[in-house]
Amino acid sequence: MQIVGYETGAPDGVAALLLADDGEIDRQPLDPGDRLALTLDERHCAGAIDRSGETSRHIRCDAPRAPYCPQHTDRWPCARCTGDCDLPLETCREEHAVYLAAFAPATFKVGVTRSWRLDTRLREQGADRAAHIRTVENGRIARQVEADIAREVGDRVRVPTKIEGLHRAVDADAWSALLADYDPIGTYTFEYGLELTERPVVERMATGTIRGTKGRVLVLDRNDSTYAVDMRELVGHEVRREPSSRQLQSSLGAFE
Structure with a gap:
């Protein structure tokens, strides 16, 4: 099973991680207060999601570059446009x-x-x-x-x-x-309901109690510390549905 994408939930939905297994895509909601328990394994290209049919399907790619190899990297023509175009889209x-x-x-x-x-x-x-x-x-x-x-x-x-x-x-x-x-x-x-009193520790992980999301940043509580995870950094990781046991840096608040 692999993390192949994420949804921010904007403007009025629930954020989610997109998990793919043998072509099928499962949406893992990131509801505040819920427990997330995924262990990250190796990382490689997240492939592509084919949305042309009634049901979206995942196209796997084992290329080592992550989150996407050159073949599966979208190049949005407007990304660096300064208005000198002919309205291509x-x-x-x-x-x-x-x-x-x-x-x-x-x-x-x-x-x-x-x-x-x-x-x-x-x-x-x-x-x-x-x-x-x-x-x-x-x-x-x-x-x-x-x-x-x-x-x-x-x-x-x-x-x-x-x-x-x-x-x-x-x-x-x-x-x-x-x-x-x-x-x-x-x-x-805008309010995101995170209610933070100190800066979270930056980590790449997917285990903890969900505090909430802000854009593509996922905030998790774990072992008396709070962590900020860039969801794009999770894309491409193979995962197991079990809590991670990896030791993490603790926030200063954990020692008070």
Whole structure:
């Protein structure tokens, strides 16, 4: 059995790990308060999920590169687009929103998404606060606006940076100062129910009591310590349905 993907649960579902066994895909919900008990074994390419039929099927790949080998790596044409394109995808022609997102305590980014996906996209990224600052006709214009703002704000936030601020609140003064240069159409504040008082220990594991998820970060309690797991780092691992016995670094709170 292999972890072949994950779902953030945004905007109103339950996050989950996707497990594949002999082509069949099982969804492992990540409900807060539930116990997760998976032991990670070797890691290799997660293959692909064929969604063309009535039931999704997993296509296995044993290539050593993880989470995906070159053959199974999706290359999204819009990933580094700055608006100098010819609208290559049908979705490029839809109305787009340009937004600013805040990650505690004071890391900010600009981004774009189709207007109807704005709330979902922000939750997928684990944003703490956000502001919708422009609505434009299509993705090309959105990318041009994004590229211009990114020179000052930036357009990427790494997962380790997000984990660093999991236990902190957004610096309201810094956020207000950023928004002062714009005229937001609407603003958002998100809560994820993690209730952390200290930064979790970063680990790659899948055993513990689920505290919750924030974007692609899974937070687990185990042996009086709290851990933050980047779910993408789990993709590709073969797993067994049993608790891991591996010794882990403990948080400082475990010794109080």
